[in-house]
Amino acid sequence: MHVETVGDGTPELAVVACLHGNELCGKTAVERVLAENHNFRRPVRFVVANEEAIEKNVRSIDEDLNRAFPGDSDGKTHESRLAAELLPQVRDCSVLDLHSTRSHPEPFALVAQVNEQTKRLARATGAPRVVDVSYIAGGLIDYVDGVAVECGLRGSERADRNAERVLRNFLGEMGAVDTLSDAGDPELYRIFAVVEGGDYEFVGENFxxxxxGETFARKNGEERRAERAFYPVLMSTDGYEDILGFQAERVGKL
Ligand SMILES: [Zn+2]
Structure with missing residues (x-):
């Protein structure tokens, strides 16, 4: 784990990249922003989490780090120990957690609960869509005041650029750097179900x-139809092994 704290005092803001080792956009964005030697008006802690997984270009070594919190310093897995090391670094901070996905090219924010603080953090990212993922248990944002952002398609330059834009916006809106930023007026979606099953071809489009009654996935000629209307979120043909993704409803403006 690489931790770098900038600015004076105890950080109240933290940026976490690479909870998943093969999602490099956050690390790239952090490196680009730090290379500019900003005069940070508020202290910020930057964390590049799973360096061992980055080195091997894999999501994780033993288990999903983003499902390993709070972790255990004597845990059996690399990620369990790493989670226990990471959490105290960011626990008292407002956290931006950067990811990339197989599902959607544009940034969208994820919050573990909807309250004034998470709304503020989600708006600060500038992402046009926010997803309430309280239906899905686990993840770093369950343990901190925080927002996760899926910045775009894994490994794409566009995801790198999006992550950089999200990061700059967040730091600007939260008063850490003096930069042009824009708090968004995003749409809120809420996940209400998971679509189980592997090897499906997803034939819809996220959001x-x-x-x-509409067909949204196929497997060996078998069609999977919607029992009720929904918005696909994190849905993709090859994003997960055992699930196709999630079903959400649109709530309205955040
Ligand atoms: Zn991720």
């Missing part, structure tokens, strides 16, 4: 409404 585009699937009507009841």
């Amino acid at each position: 585009v409404r699937v009507e009841a």
